[in-house]
Amino acid sequence: MITMKQIAERTGVSVSTVSLVLNGRDKGRVKSEIARKVRNTAKTLGYRPNPMARSLRTSKTGMLGFISEEVATTPYAGAIIQGAQDAAAERGYVLLTVSTDGGIRESEQIQALKRYGVDGFLFAKMYDQNVDLPQALRSCPAVVVNAVERANRCPSIAPDEFLIGYDATRHLIESGSRRVAYLGTTQDLPAQEDRMRGYQTALKEAGLPASQALIRLVGFNQEAMDQTNDLMDDQHPDGVFCFNDSRSFYLYQAAAARHLVIGRDLNLVGVDNHQVVAETSAPPLTTVELPHYEMGFWAVRRLLAQINPRRGALPLPDTRAVLPPLDQAGGVRIHCALIRKGSTRLDATSDLVPASR
Structure with missing residues (x-):
């Protein structure tokens, strides 16, 4: 397993400098050419961050909770989960998915995800509708997927x-x-x-x-x-x-x-x-x-922007349905x-x- 110390030795900089660069906190602190050299070296050596160490350092677990109502069992809507997983993996996050009945079981599943210490939540519906974000999620970073949050308590994305x-x-x-x-x-x-x-x-x-x-x-x-x-x-x-x-x-x-x-x-x-x-x-x-895949992908990107607003945003990829800007306020409608x-x-x-x- 490649360590930050090995990258520091290879690039001739301190371990603290490597840490700043690989944790996205180098802006204004590390010269751009040095930061680029560190990133290229890390990529060449195959460096992978240690999730446990990152969790202790940042109080973040690197896990996101995906709460669905039948989405996981709906064949074509399952692309929402795939899009969410792809976007999460880009930032080294893992998606924990639970399927609920919209009632008591939903509350139990939310509490279970909280016990795992997930950093934020995606709340997805099987079809486009107006929903109220569950009370248990209103104090957490959250994004509603394939539906519109009635009171605009959090960002949401749905088809136009x-x-x-x-x-x-x-x-x-x-x-x-x-x-x-x-x-x-x-x-x-x-x-x-x-x-x-x-x-x-x-x-x-x-x-x-x-x-x-x-x-x-x-x-x-x-x-x-x-x-x-x-x-x-x-x-x-x-x-x-x-x-x-x-x-x-x-x-x-x-x-x-x-x-x-x-x-x-x-x-x-x-x-x-x-x-x-x-x-x-x-x-x-x-x-x-x-645009099930696109909605899942955008929702994770938007959620991560809430969790860590100081970390630079990745460019949005080309998809069949054009992804809306991440800084668009309120409920977002995606053009299919x-x-x-x-x-x-x-x-x-x-x-x-x-x-x-």
Whole structure:
């Protein structure tokens, strides 16, 4: 195991100088060329900080608590955890993940993480919603993920639901659709309201009808199929924005029954970039990708900025959905990426379309 003493001997400086540099406290104390030499030597020798020693020195454990409500068991939302782990690892942190039921068990899990001495918390939800940060977390560094903290007690990050509806509908319009329908959900979700508002705004800007007759809110199974058939027969849409990828399944069936070709006679755009639905449909479904990985990554970066504000921030990486600035106050909404795959006339080739207004 490489020690600071060995690095000091190799670079010809004191151990205290090496300590300042490797702990990010060299600014204004150590000449930049010396600091650079120390970092390069540490990298060449394969130096790894000792978490136990750092914990004793800084009163920090190098651990972050990730509290989720079903996120850990949701296949595509599991990318939130991956993003959080990647960002934590960059700074030498370990992520402790617990799954809760949102009730008594949640409080027990929070207390367990506190006993481990975690330095901060990520509080994640399975879907975008308004939440209250648990009382037990209000005195701790915390970031809410995939939801909005109702009272703005801490930073939060969630998808920009309005732009999801707006970008999807604009893409349908640009693909030649003039009667654009919306196949939504019967669930009472904030995302439903905002996506529909984006859908209606895009239609209004284009001078196209946004009548209630073109909107269907459906559940699942035969009831959803019946309403989809009713929409197709009564309104004859040439484009449909679906609340999620799963609901597009009913449009594929309805189109086949009417000998309509998806991407020619009927344009479709979904939401989720769900691997099973979006990739196995024929043609593959054009969809707005929910930025689970990006939200997890940004949330850890934001949390670490709270824990140690004096430590320099790493540059944000390039991701499919552009990460918002870390210094943005309050609740942050992330602009999602439209993934072109084949279900609209514009989708001759799979491509990533930078969403913009």
